[in-house]
Amino acid sequence: MELPKAYDPKAHETEIYKLWESSGAFTPKIERGKKPFVIMMPPPNVTGKLHIGHAMVVTLEDILTRYHRMKGEPTLWLPGTDHAGIATQNVVEKELKKEGESKRDLGREKFVERVWEWKKKYGGEIIRQTRALGASCDWTHERFTLDKGLSEAVDEAFKRLYDKGLIYQGLRTVNWCPHCHSAISDDEVEYKKEKGKFYHIKYGPFTLATARPETKLGDTAVAVHPSDKKYKDMVGKKYKIPGVLGEFEIVVVADNAVDPKFGTGAVKVTPAHSLVDFEIAQRHGVPLKQVIDENGKMMENTGKYAGMTTKETREAVVEDMKKMGLIEKIDESYEHNIGVCYRCSGVIEPIPSKQWFVKMKPLTEKAKEAVKSGKIKILPKRFEKVYFHWLDNIRDWCISRQLWWGHRIPVWYCGEPKTKRMGFAESVAAQLFKGKIKTYRLRDHGFQSGDRVVFEHSGTRRVLGHGVMKEVIKTVVKDLPLEDKGHYATYAKREELIAAFKRHNPEKEIVNDSPAYIYHYEFIPAEKLSRRCGEIIISNEKPEKCPTCGNTELSRDEDVLDTWFSSALWPFSTLGWPSSAKATDGKPTDYEYFYPTTVLETGYDILFFWVAKMIMMGLELTDKPPFETVYLHGLVRDEHNRKMSKSLGNVLDPLEVTEKYGTDAVRMSLVVGATAGNDLAVGESKIKGYRNFSNKIWNISRFVLTNLENPKGKINNLLDEDKKDLERLDEVIEKVTKHLDSFQFSRAGELLYNYIWHEFADIIIEQSKDRLNSNNEKDKRAVQTKLLTILTASLKMLHPFIPFVTETIWQKIPTNMRDSNTLISAKWPGVE
RNA sequence: GGGCGGUUAGCUCAACGGUAGAGCAUUUGGUUUACAUCCAAGGGGUUAAAGGUUCGAAUCCUUUACCGCCCACCA
Numbered sequence: 001m002e003l004p005k006a007y008d009p010k011a012h013e014t015e016i017y018k019l020w021e022s023s024g025a026f027t028p029k030i031e032r033g034k035k036p037f038v039i040m041m042p043p044p045n046v047t048g049k050l051h052i053g054h055a056m057v058v059t060l061e062d063i064l065t066r067y068h069r070m071k072g073e074p075t076l077w078l079p080g081t082d083h084a085g086i087a088t089q090n091v092v093e094k095e096l097k098k099e100g101e102s103k104r105d106l107g108r109e110k111f112v113e114r115v116w117e118w119k120k121k122y123g124g125e126i127i128r129q130t131r132a133l134g135a136s137c138d139w140t141h142e143r144f145t146l147d148k149g150l151s152e153a154v155d156e157a158f159k160r161l162y163d164k165g166l167i168y169q170g171l172r173t174v175n176w177c178p179h180c181h182s183a184i185s186d187d188e189v190e191y192k193k194e195k196g197k198f199y200h201i202k203y204g205p206f207t208l209a210t211a212r213p214e215t216k217l218g219d220t221a222v223a224v225h226p227s228d229k230k231y232k233d234m235v236g237k238k239y240k241i242p243g244v245l246g247e248f249e250i251v252v253v254a255d256n257a258v259d260p261k262f263g264t265g266a267v268k269v270t271p272a273h274s275l276v277d278f279e280i281a282q283r284h285g286v287p288l289k290q291v292i293d294e295n296g297k298m299m300e301n302t303g304k305y306a307g308m309t310t311k312e313t314r315e316a317v318v319e320d321m322k323k324m325g326l327i328e329k330i331d332e333s334y335e336h337n338i339g340v341c342y343r344c345s346g347v348i349e350p351i352p353s354k355q356w357f358v359k360m361k362p363l364t365e366k367a368k369e370a371v372k373s374g375k376i377k378i379l380p381k382r383f384e385k386v387y388f389h390w391l392d393n394i395r396d397w398c399i400s401r402q403l404w405w406g407h408r409i410p411v412w413y414c415g416e417p418k419t420k421r422m423g424f425a426e427s428v429a430a431q432l433f434k435g436k437i438k439t440y441r442l443r444d445h446g447f448q449s450g451d452r453v454v455f456e457h458s459g460t461r462r463v464l465g466h467g468v469m470k471e472v473i474k475t476v477v478k479d480l481p482l483e484d485k486g487h488y489a490t491y492a493k494r495e496e497l498i499a500a501f502k503r504h505n506p507e508k509e510i511v512n513d514s515p516a517y518i519y520h521y522e523f524i525p526a527e528k529l530s531r532r533c534g535e536i537i538i539s540n541e542k543p544e545k546c547p548t549c550g551n552t553e554l555s556r557d558e559d560v561l562d563t564w565f566s567s568a569l570w571p572f573s574t575l576g577w578p579s580s581a582k583a584t585d586g587k588p589t590d591y592e593y594f595y596p597t598t599v600l601e602t603g604y605d606i607l608f609f610w611v612a613k614m615i616m617m618g619l620e621l622t623d624k625p626p627f628e629t630v631y632l633h634g635l636v637r638d639e640h641n642r643k644m645s646k647s648l649g650n651v652l653d654p655l656e657v658t659e660k661y662g663t664d665a666v667r668m669s670l671v672v673g674a675t676a677g678n679d680l681a682v683g684e685s686k687i688k689g690y691r692n693f694s695n696k697i698w699n700i701s702r703f704v705l706t707n708l709e710n711p712k713g714k715i716n717n718l719l720d721e722d723k724k725d726l727e728r729l730d731e732v733i734e735k736v737t738k739h740l741d742s743f744q745f746s747r748a749g750e751l752l753y754n755y756i757w758h759e760f761a762d763i764i765i766e767q768s769k770d771r772l773n774s775n776n777e778k779d780k781r782a783v784q785t786k787l788l789t790i791l792t793a794s795l796k797m798l799h800p801f802i803p804f805v806t807e808t809i810w811q812k813i814p815t816n817m818r819d820s821n822t823l824i825s826a827k828w829p830g831v832e
Numbered sequence: 833g834g835g836c837g838g839u840u841a842g843c844u845c846a847a848c849g850g851u852a853g854a855g856c857a858u859u860u861g862g863u864u865u866a867c868a869u870c871c872a873a874g875g876g877g878u879u880a881a882a883g884g885u886u887c888g889a890a891u892c893c894u895u896u897a898c899c900g901c902c903c904a905c906c907a
Binding site: 003005006007191198208209210211212223257258259261262263266267268269270274275276277336337339382383385386389390393604605607608639640641672673677678679680681682683685686688689691692693694695696698699700701702703704705706707746747750753754761762765766769 | 856
């Protein structure tokens, strides 16, 4: 036996990985009747390189994978990468900026090409790093979220949800990131504490406070609590409020969302620029007036403030209000939360925008039931509560993004491409009917002969003829302050709308009971609409012609989908759903055999972004829970439990430390001490400790293997002490197995560490030395047998944790003394 | 405001109703031919505080304090 004194990871790791891969051990064989073990690797973003958190993911999942593979289960661990919409687009944009170029200079097509180049570079880098970490995942199954098959799954999912009424397009006040120039979902907004000024202002008959005086320009109501006696007589009345742009009108509404004890108990309502205010407005039929645009600047309707940023406007408005004597007092240090974009940290400006949404409420029941019934188990269990709470308070999920990088929304328009604001006729119809409006058509200032509104309700398609619409619009528009400029704030009186509709459609029922409210709209030049009906067609490929009017000039929705939409499908889109959902040649497809998956392992920080959405989509689209167990790991922190950050300089680069101490040492450091849901402190000294452990195993093996002779056959004349040692080994095997079965990786790893170092090496091997040096051949062999038995079992148990050293040693064991050519394919101790 | 986790040796954590443990750090001693990336021995804790349940509490209950996280957003 010629083994160097110290284990050198660099000398073996690459070679060992090649050995595994070429042995075919990573790719499972479909064995009917055997339940497979399946993990989908959370696809890392293609934004850059892996960090230490990824190393933890790889380690934990590799442990599960190797363990179950050794138990003889067909094991699939599917790797891949995520296109990561906003994140990647931002990174590439930044790169372009360095070159003095911009996204717009390039144009959509060229820009997307550029991002693909980036993906090829960094996607490959990520794959190389994943390999370096020893991941025994099946590269023949590698997927990228923008792969053809996965894109098809996205389109299919969109279509199915749309047809079921679970996806709709609507104008709502959404979280808008002016920097990313896109809407984002509620989950993507982070709240940051900030000290700011708090202005108490005179507001007609009210005094109220705000941190954002500039939004006063968009106020359309004042809300009070229904039980607040102070304002009882004012509810329902309208007031003229003096403002910096002259008087404006507000209506007083009573709403439970108002806290009567806070401040004066009266709140100004800015439906266009606050999600909460938008909801209040919807409940009470309050108009909506947009004053901030998509760039975070004031719109034309704000007179002298037009074009200013919100910050500049705030100062200017305050100055003007001071002059007018409208400011009562200013709190200088008021702490409030501001919403920022989780991708760019820019301040979120809520604005009304036409976006696509997933209706979440209908999806939550099944999602809750799956966890309540135990069909899906979340570890640690306390996160189930968090999960339920999230589902109970969910709002509809905004899935459209105004980006270029991602899955294009599979929607085609016959007529004007999607405008940012809802058309007037559409808004009118939306108020009259619950259901999705399919399309609209407008001609100039009103509705003309031949125009119509097509809408769907409860699966039936109805067409509102121009006569009805004309009447409706006439009724509504009569008192409207129409101007000649771009957009208008209008207020539709619900009763009038309904009356008009009933007059012309006496036999039809009005389904929507929600009050009317204001929409912005734009007039669309008549010529643009000629010979087009405004149909919406859900299709991935460009339809030949519009099925309704035969028009062949169809335009595609400009937006892409939220990256988490495709992530939500990951457990089954990666397996060929929907096209391979059924076998064609009698052999089970990947989807049939491997889905649903077994374990979903990921960080607790993406429970809402990803896990919950996968559960909802899985149940809705495949009718099955996508996995049985969710194991949530914690964050990797530095040795003093601080968050790793570049500014603190405490970031552990997995590549650097694996290079220095070996992959095994890094892996072990990321396992021991890591319990479900809890953060883990890792520093170099810890890694060093496990480097020493790798070396210890190396030397244990050196000792055992160099002392082997006449290794043939099994010798049974064991002493009582040997039997005791072997019984102890069985106990350790049983415990490690139990710990792994119950996801207690840390306990398993720790037990192995202590057992191998302080029992096997310190006691068993030390005690064996005299007997090995004696002349009693029989006893010598008994000891050798015992040591070899413990060594091979130990190597097997350690293998999932530290695959490289253990496999390297395994390769040095004479073939007639091991039960498999590779350790990766060896049988777990106690498994036949 | 609501919820969750934590507080145990200098540091990072384990013990989950039965005499407080490990690793790192520290002290002392070791050139024992598997390993100095090692071995042996030692020091160090009224388990955040108070009260309760119990024969017995770090462990269960209550309250408090502090630290951290998540959700909500009070305008």
